[in-house]
Amino acid sequence: MCIDTFAKTIKHTMPTISQKGLAMPQSPIRKLMPYADAARKNGKHIFHLNIGQPDIKTPNVALEAIKNNSIEILSYSASEGFESYRNKLADYYKTNNINVSAEDIIISTGGSEALLFTMGSIADAGDEVIIPEPFYANYNGFATASGVTVVPVKSSIDNGFALPPIAEFEKLITPKTKAILICNPGNPTGYLYTKEEIEQLAAMVKKHNLFIVADEVYREFAYDGNTHHSIMSEPGLEDHAIMIDSVSKRYSMCGARIGCMVSKNKELMSTALKFAQARLSPPTFAQVAAEAALETPKSYFDDVIEEYVHRRNLLVNALEDINGVKVAKPKGAFYCIAELPVKDAEDFAKWLLSDFDVDGQTVMVAPASGFYSTPNTGLNQVRIAYVLNEDNLLKSVNILKKALEVYPN
Structure with a gap:
């Protein structure tokens, strides 16, 4: 084998990745970050409803x-x-x-x-x-x-x-x-x-x-x-x-x-x-x-729970006012699943970041299909984390409402 042929063989050959690695699913919570990064570079402000990062202060x-x-x-x-x-x-x-x-x-x-x-x-x-x-x-x-x-x-x-x-x-x-x-x-x-x-x-x-x-x-x-x-x-x-x-x-x-x-x-x-x-x-x-x-006083949790109950009620009531949206009222944590009048919530989530805004603002949600193991399940659902304050939650739901009115799919 001549040196050129050997070099070409080496160039087009690479070690293989594990089947386990290839099978590892992407995070539905983080997989849309490239779309969010692009939206920010285009000057959009994003309300993050996609991730359970509380805005409550650490004790x-x-x-x-x-x-x-x-x-x-x-x-x-x-x-x-x-x-x-x-x-x-x-x-x-x-x-x-x-x-x-x-x-x-x-x-x-x-x-x-x-x-x-x-x-x-x-x-x-x-x-x-x-x-x-x-x-x-x-x-x-x-x-x-x-x-x-x-x-x-x-x-x-x-x-x-x-x-x-x-x-x-x-x-x-x-x-x-x-x-x-x-x-x-x-x-x-x-x-x-x-x-x-x-x-x-x-x-x-x-x-x-x-x-x-x-x-x-x-x-x-x-x-x-x-x-x-x-x-x-x-x-x-x-x-x-x-x-x-x-x-x-x-x-x-x-x-x-x-x-x-x-x-x-x-x-x-x-x-x-x-x-x-x-x-x-x-x-x-x-x-x-x-x-x-562990020395955090009980009053901290009393205040936090009161705040999350207020946010939950505000979010669920606002979502229920949107035509075609179904939502399960949570009894704990700070998430809810909402069913949207769309065929593909992941496509909708991408579109929100890449093609839609209200006065330069948009929202990021987590497509719920990634929270199922059964294929082709939850395709029209999103997970929403109500970890934003009242004003930003209301703005976020208003953006979702306006987006659903004009979303082409």
Whole structure:
């Protein structure tokens, strides 16, 4: 082979990307950022309804802990996190009727890493996890990264995305089923599971000897006098229940990236600790802030919940006034799913950024199809995060209303 031919062969050959990597889904929350960047460069102001980044201020006690500390060497922590933080977390959980100790808690880099630890500890490649859909879009990504198959059971906007009948879950259980995964209150639906629904799930996982994983990062955000019911409070689930938690939303500390995995199953937690050791430790400064945040007074949450209830009511009422829009009223968290009179919500979301504005302003929403695992589902739905103040929320809904009046598709 001559040198030129060899060079051409090298030029047109490249290492292959993994099938896992190719299968990894894009985030429906972030995938439209190139459109948003282009819109900003064209001078548009964007109201971000697409991402759950609260505009509520982080508790001052957490920020002060970062500013005023005596750390001289920013060293590793224990792989399971500060013992002092885990002890204080256990005390916090006890006030929420969750009786756990520091040994039942592993601190993680956000709730995301806690979910990865969980999937790595309970499932092998090809095993299955049943999840009511729509669900937090990154569950698809965590499952793909872990070689786990998501088996969806569909909930409906018509009943506010309540828990599907237990019989629908049981139809899907196979020898490869390892767990049921829920988000409570729900992202993207805002649905808050009732005590009866939690009891039904508890009975089912005990009957079929499964794990139940509950993402409870929005625990504080329960509205209208409703109460959050944790799977960790259900009797008889000590070997079955795994709770995922995070400081991101509770204290408006998304950038801290501190979460945790909680379970009373000792074998499970010793397994998960091996995953935690493999990544060395969670971030030290962020743990300092998270530990201090536990001193946040109850009045902070009272004010925050009052604000979110006001925003929810304002948003839902305004959306319901738009012809052809259907919306499920959330009972918790700070998201809702809205069904729009369009064929393709992703195309509509792109069009909002690239081709539409009202006085130089437009909105960014998250197409809801990415929150489903079933193909071609939720195509005319969007997730809206009501994390903007009253004035900006009203402007955003007005822009949506005007856009739907002229949208060509």
